[in-house]
Amino acid sequence: MPRTQTKIQIIQAGAALLHRKGFNYTGIQDIVTAAGVPKGSFYFYFRSKEDFGLAVIEYFEAFMLKRMDRCLVEADRNPLDSLRVFFDDITAFFEEHGCENGCPVGNISQETANVSDRLRERAGEAMNRMKERFRGCVEKAQEQGRLDGSIDADRMAGFILDGWEGAMLRMKTERSLGPLQGFTAILFGYTLRGPTCPEREP
Amino acid sequence: MPRTQTKIQIIQAGAALLHRKGFNYTGIQDIVTAAGVPKGSFYFYFRSKEDFGLAVIEYFEAFMLKRMDRCLVEADRNPLDSLRVFFDDITAFFEEHGCENGCPVGNISQETANVSDRLRERAGEAMNRMKERFRGCVEKAQEQGRLDGSIDADRMAGFILDGWEGAMLRMKTERSLGPLQGFTAILFGYTLRGPTCPEREP
Numbered sequence: 001m002p003r004t005q006t007k008i009q010i011i012q013a014g015a016a017l018l019h020r021k022g023f024n025y026t027g028i029q030d031i032v033t034a035a036g037v038p039k040g041s042f043y044f045y046f047r048s049k050e051d052f053g054l055a056v057i058e059y060f061e062a063f064m065l066k067r068m069d070r071c072l073v074e075a076d077r078n079p080l081d082s083l084r085v086f087f088d089d090i091t092a093f094f095e096e097h098g099c100e101n102g103c104p105v106g107n108i109s110q111e112t113a114n115v116s117d118r119l120r121e122r123a124g125e126a127m128n129r130m131k132e133r134f135r136g137c138v139e140k141a142q143e144q145g146r147l148d149g150s151i152d153a154d155r156m157a158g159f160i161l162d163g164w165e166g167a168m169l170r171m172k173t174e175r176s177l178g179p180l181q182g183f184t185a186i187l188f189g190y191t192l193r194g195p196t197c198p199e200r201e202p
Numbered sequence: 203m204p205r206t207q208t209k210i211q212i213i214q215a216g217a218a219l220l221h222r223k224g225f226n227y228t229g230i231q232d233i234v235t236a237a238g239v240p241k242g243s244f245y246f247y248f249r250s251k252e253d254f255g256l257a258v259i260e261y262f263e264a265f266m267l268k269r270m271d272r273c274l275v276e277a278d279r280n281p282l283d284s285l286r287v288f289f290d291d292i293t294a295f296f297e298e299h300g301c302e303n304g305c306p307v308g309n310i311s312q313e314t315a316n317v318s319d320r321l322r323e324r325a326g327e328a329m330n331r332m333k334e335r336f337r338g339c340v341e342k343a344q345e346q347g348r349l350d351g352s353i354d355a356d357r358m359a360g361f362i363l364d365g366w367e368g369a370m371l372r373m374k375t376e377r378s379l380g381p382l383q384g385f386t387a388i389l390f391g392y393t394l395r396g397p398t399c400p401e402r403e404p
Contacts (some may be wrong), residue, residue: 110374124375162364162369
């Protein structure tokens with residue numbers, strides 16, 4: 001098997017395992033067993049589990065951004081509709097997968113933040129890129145007059161990301177789509193409901 | 203030292219360690235070392251690490267609910283002000299503690315959900331009790347006409363909990379209060395901003 005193919009195989013098998021069991025629960029032996037390669041192969045490509053973690057964050061980030069871009073970067077669509085399409089798409093994905101695992105980027109952020117600064121910072125970058133996608137939608141909606149122009153788009157994007165991450169966490173804990181459905185219902189029904197009422201403006 | 207005192211000592215020292223390093227990163231040896239007790243003591247009180255995890259979730263839950271009740275159960279205050287006081291209190295707490303660790307209940311939920319059904323269910327109960335506190339505020343605000351009576355209070359409470367959990371996760375990843383500050387700014391500025399504009403009602 002060509003070398004890069006082996007590396008990809010270790011990352012894919014390891015990422016699936018990590019996503020299910022968590023970074024700290026998964027040992028290097030588990031990863032090589034899942035990948036079906038000898039332990040020496042792991043150390044040929046990765047100096048340490050931390051190095052492997054960086055590769056996995058990159059892999060998870062690419063997975064999430066691809067899914068986001070497919071829904072959010074439709075030029076012609078109302079940007080709030082795009083957001084809704086994205087959340088519906090992800091909800092359908094979790095329905096298919098039994099509400100398990102949650103967000104791979106959020107999970108690894110949570111687990112590694114106090115254990116490795118390199119992993120924490122790289123996971124923060126991935127979260128930030130996800131946030132940027134939401135910010136693009138918020139800004140476009142503001143330009144089109146669908147959202148209050150006075151909203152701090154970066155904060156709103158962070159708020160959307162945080163609510164979604166929390167909903168995925170609770171989905172995983174409750175093994176139910178309820179939190180994700182509640183998240184979109186409140187987000188679109190109340191938070192992103194268009195310009196502020198004139199009588200409530202300062 | 204009396205027996206119950208030893209048990210409390212193991213739970214407290216273990217909880218602090220778990221909160222910093224995570225459930226799966228922390229071994230029983232680390233826990234007894236931190237507690238300053240022999241390993242046998244651990245097994246006298248807990249049959250397994252899972253049993254210990256249940257005791258720690260109970261401990262974390264009590265910590266969070268006590269902090270919530272101190273702010274939220276003020277009978278005379280505007281319930282939305284109480285919510286804000288609570289979030290300000292927690293933000294000040296994290297400022298003092300260097301934006302580390304995040305929510306102990308959220309963290310252990312995240313880490314154990316796919317590893318142990320007993321821990322997942324117990325962590326879900328703790329999350330639910332936190333959600334109930336928020337629901338109480340939302341319902342009271344609805345009774346007082348401060349929030350739209352048509353809001354599903356349970357969903358809104360879940361939305362608040364999820365956004366807050368996500369903000370604590372991002373705070374920990376970024377080592378910054380920014381996500382918590384953004385969360386309260388958007389929550390109170392947009393989501394909980396009072397009855398829907400008449401022209402946007404169906």
